Amino acid sequence: MRDRIVSRAALFDQLDRANRITEMSAPAGSGKTTLLRSWVETSDLAERAAQVSGEARDPRRFWPTVVAALRGTAAGSALVRPLTTAPDLDGWAVVEQLLSDLGPLPERLWLIIDDLHELAGTQTLHQLQLLMMRAPAELRFVLATRHDMRLGLHRLRLDGELTEIRASQLRFTREESGALLDAAGVTLSENAADQLHRRTEGWAAGLRLAALSLAGHPDPERFAAEFSGSERTVADYLLAEVLDRQPEPIRQLLLRTSVLERVNGELADLLTASSENEQILLDLENAGAFVIAADPQRSWFRYHRLFADLLQHELRRTDSARLPALHSTAADWYAANGYVIEAVRHAQAAQCWEQAVRLLSDHWVDLYLDGRIGTAQELLAGFPASAATADAELSVLMAVRDLDHGSLLKAERRLALAVDQSTTVPADRRTHFEAMCTVLRLRIARRRGNLPTVAEQAQRLLTVVETADAQRLGVGDGLQALALISLGSAEISALRIGGANRHLEQGIDLARRIGRPYLELAGLVHEAQLVVASSYTAGADLSLRAIELAKRHGWNDKPVTAVAHTVHAAALVAQGHTTEAEFWINQARRTLRPQENPVAAFKLHYVHARIQLARGEHVAALATLDEVEHLSRALGTPHVLRPMARAHMLHALVRLDETARVEQLLADMDADERDGTPARTAQAALRLAQANPRAARDLLPSDADDPRAGTRPLWRVAAFLLDALACDALGRTQDASDALERAFDAAAPDNLLLPFLLHPAPALLKRHAEARTAHPRLLGEVLSRLQADEDATQAATAPGASESVSVSVPTSAHLREPLSGSEMRVLRYLPTNLSGPEIAAELSLSVNTVRTHMRHVYEKLGAHSRFEAVELARSYGLVAPAVGLR
Known part of the structure; x- marks a missing residue:
């Protein structure tokens, strides 16, 4: 393999622009020699660079080599006098001769010295220092060494005449x-x-x-x-070049501390039963011996992965009997110093199962409250199955694992087993054990949608937070915040809005004050669900804040974040932005699994069904709503959204002309649900489809304050819109206009388009546009969207339909030319945080195709950047309006 084939342009450029002296310091195998050789070849320096090695330590061997190399260059051949090797050769005299010969050097000449570390502690190095300090400016030095040398280069560094290249820069990208x-x-x-x-x-x-x-x-x-480092060729290299070069005390330090992911001086002293190991680690890091500082203060260190593999393999080969004691000592030190995760891992490695269980049990609630569920799962996987059958606390932890893996039934059975074992729990740990069980019961109840149990367990947690155990473990405030947020979530579903709002605010505020962002995230998500019921704009704002919080902490794949995605999608589809809503629903779908969280899955499917209904995909929507109904039966308490989901199912059936099935479903409903606003609205749509507008009006509110309209704005808008349709069918033109204006009055604060898409009335809306209306912009947006949907439908069903069909935009939008269907699909993704390649993956297109569409979108909108394109698209009503963070 010819290494010069691999271009390292950035390093070549740095060497080309280097100052008078370049020091390249990095451990063995970092590619110093290869880099210098390929740089000389690539930069065409063969006639201007003299290359020597520091392996010739003796001045009588080193300086003749240097002189010969310099004479081998174009400039040096004319200036440098030949040197004869002699037993009494004086290195100092050679340096003076070189300074004299090179004084008139007319052009730049490089002296490259590889393996400079070989000269450490020799007279030769001091002589070389003299040459470097007094050499003419045109003579450039490039020094390659395995570790920093004491060359007195600090003055050059201050004068800006020193270029330094370190191991981090030599690593291959x-x-x-x-x-x-x-x-x-x-x-x-x-x-x-x-x-x-x-x-x-x-x-x-x-x-x-x-x-x-x-x-x-x-x-x-x-x-x-x-x-790994135990692969034969790597192991041979590292043994020969690194480990075998170390004195025995340092070998033992490296081998015994290789059981650790990171090490500091105190821990190294314990494992080696010696002292002053911190300085040794610092020296090894300075020497580049595959020891890397793990923090800016250089108090913690780690080993290069391949080197760590080698060390661990060598320790098992030469001293395996010592391993349990090393792990046990490490576990004790980590536990005493507050490093719980490391302590549990080393206790498990030492097979000290009781110690590992107690450590994890004491800190499991803390891990859960911080959103570190994945870490807890990883630690639980380190216990043998036999350990759980004999330990009540471990049984609870295993039940948590089952719950997080989506097995509700298995978690419940394991929890029951733990309760049966509770008599074996020591008295001083009984309160802690009960707290763990309470948190687990609460989580199971929330997954089941069992609201009474959620409230009961949340109240029980509020009493637990005052216990000495909670205070001792530092989780009292965290448990209180969890209990308040859980109470609030239960009260949302019970429609106790005042209590829900109060408890959620208290829980979020407490979570923020005690620095528990994961709890804050959960609270914000529940608050967004509460707020979106009365204001989709405010709900979108709050859910976006939750999404941004999750993104900052790397929690995009958490189920609670998927709920935030669902809430945001619900707000967007209510405002008619189906493509963006579908993006967020797809984000949620990647994380949520129905068997793990049926409540969240219920909401996700319901919002997805509304997207399908808004697009006129009634068959698909009906299948999704069937899944919603199936999920609702798995919940411990009827979900507050279930009547609305069933009403949308009725609506889909009406649009599919399955009126007989609608009548049967209405007959099967209990009286309270049938008399609720969602079901009455669906019945009104049915009567209109049956050409009975008078019956439809009897089912609908005639005034905005009619309690039958409910408190959710979508249903109020739908009720007024259906009333307008019924009046129009009865020939009562003014009443139809008044009802339609009331619909726009109710829709305007949140820019609600969904009801107008579910119950399209283009003819009525066009007549209303000719009359006086207080909402011309919203009316124009509705008409534009209905026209766009009609055009898209006609294009999709026309013979030879293709991707080039243009999409209609509002007449007030002065685009340079209409956007194609493909361009519109790409445009809908621009307000998201997805990169071009990620958008391409979402749309199953190539990256180049997406970039081409983006360029065309910019040109047609007259934009020069993605941000500007989004802002212009929003002003034209092509994408959802921006939601501000408050």
């Missing part, structure tokens, strides 16, 4: 790693190449050794996934 593998003729999938790059951390020698091993390997994908 992902792209350079790929180029190296290509040069070796190795073909790997993107995933395998990524894994190999992560394992080697861009270490040049590691990549080259891997490439050598991969060439001709029968299963390169598996090899790349399993590549």
Whole structure:
């Protein structure tokens, strides 16, 4: 493999622009020699660069080599006098001769000295320092060393004459790693190449050794996934170049501390039964011996992944009997110093199961309140199955694992087993055990939608927070915030709005004050669900705040974030923005699984059905609503949205002309549900479809304050709109106009378009546009959307329909030319935080195609950036209005 094939343009450029002296300091195998050789070749410096090695430590060998290399250059051949090797050769005299010879140097000349560390502690190094300090400006030095040398270069650093290149700069980037593998003729999938790059951390020698091993390997994908420091070629290299060069005390330090993911001086002292290990670790890091500082203060250290693999393999080979004691000592130290996760892991590695259970049990609530459920799951996987059958606290933790894996029944059975074992729990841990059970019961009840149990367990938690155990473990305030937020969520479903609002505000405020952002996120999501019932704009604002909070903390894949996505989608579809709503529903769908969280899945499917209804996809919507009905039966308490979902099912059936089925479903409803606003609105739509407008009017409110209109704005708008349709069918033109104006009055504060899409009345709306209306913009937007839907339907059903069909936009929008259907689909994604490649994946298009569409969108809108395109699209009503963060 010719290494020069791999271009390292950034480093080549840095060397080209380097100051008088360049020091390249990095550990063995970092690619220093290869980089310098390829730089000389690439930059065409063969006639202007003299290259020597520091391996010739003796001045009598080193200086003749330097003189010969300088004479081998174009400029040096004319200036530098030859030097004869002699037993009494004086290095100081040679330096003076070189300074004299090179004084009139007319052009730049490079002296490259590799393996400079070999000169440490020699007279030769002092002589070289003299040459560097007094050499003419045109003579440039490039020094490659495994560790920093005491060369007195600080003055040059202050004068700006020193260029330094460190190990971090020499690491191969992902792209350079790929180029190296290509040069070796190795073909790997993107995933395998990524894994190999992560394992080697861009270490040049590691990549080259891997490439050598991969060439001709029968299963390169598996090899790349399993590549480690114990792989023979890597192990031989690291043993010879790093480990075997260390004195025995340092070898023991490296081997014994390799059981740790990170190490500091105090912990290293404990594991080696020696002292002053912190300074040794600092020296090793300075020397670049694959020891890396893990924090800015350089108090914690870690080992390069491949080096750590080698050390662990060597420790198991030479001293495996010591492993349990090392892990046990580490577990005790981590526990005493508050590093719970590490303490549990090492207790498990030492098979100290009781210690591991107590540590995890004491801190499980803390992990849960901080949203670190994945970490807790990983730790639980480290216990053998036999341990859970004999320990009540571990049984509760295993029940939590079952719940998080989506097995509600298994979690309930495991919790019952833990309660049966509770007599074995020590008296001083009984209160803590009960608190764990209460939190678990609360979570199960929330997943089941069992509101009475949620409220009961939340109240019980409020009493637990005063206990000494809660205070001792520092989770009292966290449990109180959890209880308040849980109470608020239960009260939302029970329609106790005042109590829900009060408890949620208290819980969110407390979570924020005590620094529990995951609890704050849960509270914001529940508050968004509460607010969206009366104001979709405010609900969209609040859900977006929750989404942004989740994004800041890396919680995009949490179920609670999926609920925030669902709420945001609900607000967007209510305002008629179906494409953006579908984007957020798809985000939620990636995380939520119905068997894990039937309540959240119920809401997700219901919002998805409303998107389908708004698009006129009534068959698909009916199938989704059937799933909603199925999920509702799995809930412990009837969901507050169920009557609305059933009303939308009736609406879909009316649009599909299945009136007989509608009548049967209405007859099967209990009287309270049938008399509620959603069902009465659906019945009115049925009567209109049956050409009985008078019966439809009898079912609908005639005034905005009529209690039958309910408190949810969508249903009020729908009721007024259906009343307008009924009046129009009866020939009562003025009453129809008045009812339609009331519909717009109710829709305007939240810009609600959904009712006008579910009950399209283009003829009535066009007549209303000719009369005086207080809402011309909203009316124009509705007419534009209905026209766009009609055009899209005609285009989709026309013979030879293609992607080039243009989409109608509001007449007030002065686009340079209409957007195509594909351009509109791309435009709908621009307000999101997705990159171009991510949008391409969503639309199953190539990245180049998406970029082409984006460029056309910018041109047609007259925009110069993505932000400007979104703002202009919003002004034209093509995408949802911006939602401000409050």
